[in-house]
Amino acid sequence: MDHPVLGDVLEQAERLAIDEQLMLIEYLARRIQRRRQHPVLEWRDLRGMASSPLFGEDAQEWVSRTRREGDERREAVWRKDE
Numbered sequence: 001m002d003h004p005v006l007g008d009v010l011e012q013a014e015r016l017a018i019d020e021q022l023m024l025i026e027y028l029a030r031r032i033q034r035r036r037q038h039p040v041l042e043w044r045d046l047r048g049m050a051s052s053p054l055f056g057e058d059a060q061e062w063v064s065r066t067r068r069e070g071d072e073r074r075e076a077v078w079r080k081d082e
Helices: 004-015 018-037 059-081
Strands: none
Touching: none
């Protein structure tokens, strides 16, 4: 088998009693179902989801501008609440 860990797990599963094997199946099925409902995102899955310093803008300028814009929005909200 190409996956030695999987081979070890399968060997151990064969040594379990039938009710324990059923518990293992139930556990794995629930775990897989939860992961389908709440998939773990990989960094590559996030590509293109946020604005970035593309299109020729310097990265440091983008960070500074983004922070400044955030500060301005927060100040506007604070002034509105006063």
